[in-house]
Amino acid sequence: RSAGVSKAHDPRHAAKMFKSAQEDKTGRWLAIHFTSHDNPHISRDALEELIQDMSKQSYRQEILAEDDEIQLSWLVYRAFNERTNKIDDFEIPKNWLVYVGHDFGGANPAALFVAQDPATGNFYEFKEYLPGAGHSTAQHVDMFKELTTGYSVIWRSGGSHQEGEIRQGYSSHGWPIVEPKINSVKAQVDKVVGTMELNKVFIFKSLHNRLTEVMNCLWAPDAEGIPTDKIKDEEKYHLSACARYLYCNFTPDTVVHNKSRTSHSMSM
Numbered sequence: 001r002s003a004g005v006s007k008a009h010d011p012r013h014a015a016k017m018f019k020s021a022q023e024d025k026t027g028r029w030l031a032i033h034f035t036s037h038d039n040p041h042i043s044r045d046a047l048e049e050l051i052q053d054m055s056k057q058s059y060r061q062e063i064l065a066e067d068d069e070i071q072l073s074w075l076v077y078r079a080f081n082e083r084t085n086k087i088d089d090f091e092i093p094k095n096w097l098v099y100v101g102h103d104f105g106g107a108n109p110a111a112l113f114v115a116q117d118p119a120t121g122n123f124y125e126f127k128e129y130l131p132g133a134g135h136s137t138a139q140h141v142d143m144f145k146e147l148t149t150g151y152s153v154i155w156r157s158g159g160s161h162q163e164g165e166i167r168q169g170y171s172s173h174g175w176p177i178v179e180p181k182i183n184s185v186k187a188q189v190d191k192v193v194g195t196m197e198l199n200k201v202f203i204f205k206s207l208h209n210r211l212t213e214v215m216n217c218l219w220a221p222d223a224e225g226i227p228t229d230k231i232k233d234e235e236k237y238h239l240s241a242c243a244r245y246l247y248c249n250f251t252p253d254t255v256v257h258n259k260s261r262t263s264h265s266m267s268m
Contacts, residue, residue, distance in 0.1 A: 036063045074227050076189060076217040077240075079196035080203075086211060089204045092126055098151045099123075100144065101246030102158025102177055103238045104166045107133045109140065110238035111158075112210065113147060114246060123195065123247075125203045128210050128239055141175040157181075158245040180245045186229050188244035195247050210239045 021029035036042055051063060092098075092115045103110040113127035127147055131140070156177040159167055167177045182188050195201055203211055217237050219227035231237065 033065060035065055074218045074221075075215075076219060076231060077193065077196065077214045079193045080201065080214050081196075081199070082211075082215070085196075085199070085202050086205055087124075087202050089126070089206050092124065092151070094150055096124075096151070098148055098153045099155045099157075099246055100148075100153060101242035101244075102156065102170075103241040103245065104159050104163055105238070108238050109135070110242050111140075111144065112239050112242035112246065115151075121200060123201050125201070125207060125210060125243075128207045130209055130238065137169050138173050141170065141173040144175055155246075155249070157249055158242065180248050182248040185231065185234070185244065188248040189231075191248040191250065192243055195250065201247075207239075210243075213237045213240045 018031055018033075021031040024031075036047055047063075096115045096117055099114045099116065101112045101114065109129075109131065111129035112125060113129070115124045115126055116122065117124070129143065129147070131143070156170075156175065157180050158177050159179065161179060161183050164179065167179065170177045180188065182191065192201075203214070205211075217240055218232045220230045220232035222228050234241075
């Protein structure tokens with residue numbers, strides 16, 4: 001059992017709590033912000049010694065306590081508005097279109113099920129699949145079909161360019177999966193973020209793993225602590241990979257109302 005260690009899934013949990021306390025009008029909370037320089041219990045000599053070896057980013061976060069905006073800038077999917085786009089579950093109408101994003105791997109296979117409202121073009125992530133190791137392709141397919149019973153699955157996308165053999169294996173079991181239109185991870189992320197910026201992506205509250213990934217996925221820092229265009233610990237974010245593999249097939253700026261689906265250049 002650990003003591004004094006936060007188990008919050010959101011890396012900005014403390015910052016959000018502090019901001020909420022600052023805005024509180026009930027008088028219940030007193031929110032005080034101060035830097036390490038203002039702390040009378042910290043040795044000035046020790047502080048100066050620590051600062052000498054710190055990057056500018058670390059100095060701002062750890063000494064000046066400016067982690068809120070900095071952490072926000074590190075988030076890969078900061079365009080996702082948790083307040084408005086994390087929504088209560090509801091039954092997906094049978095006439096909505098369903099898409100599935102896949103991330104392969106014997107130990108950590110994943111799938112993300114996304115429905116699209118044909119009237120608005122909005123996407124609703126409604127099921128996540130993280131079964132763990134020890135399942136055959138046939139078993140995965142059986143579960144996919146069970147999860148989508150009664151729905152029209154019109155598009156399945158996933159895997160890297162090198163994983164064509166795995167896609168063929170799923171196709172032979174009656175679950176055809178196509179290679180994503182874009183192979184660059186950064187370009188895939190741009191597509192996801194672009195769709196989120198249009199307020200087109202909604203995630204059911206029951207998708208705990210997916211939401212945890214969205215709130216924790218960060219850009220890897222360079223030697224100076226500045227965010228790069230590489231995802232930190234990218235291999236951990238299997239559902240995010242599913243989303244990348246799926247949304248990269250769509251063009252965000254062509255999402256329009258009163259269309260049967262979001263426009264993209266690939267035939268269905």
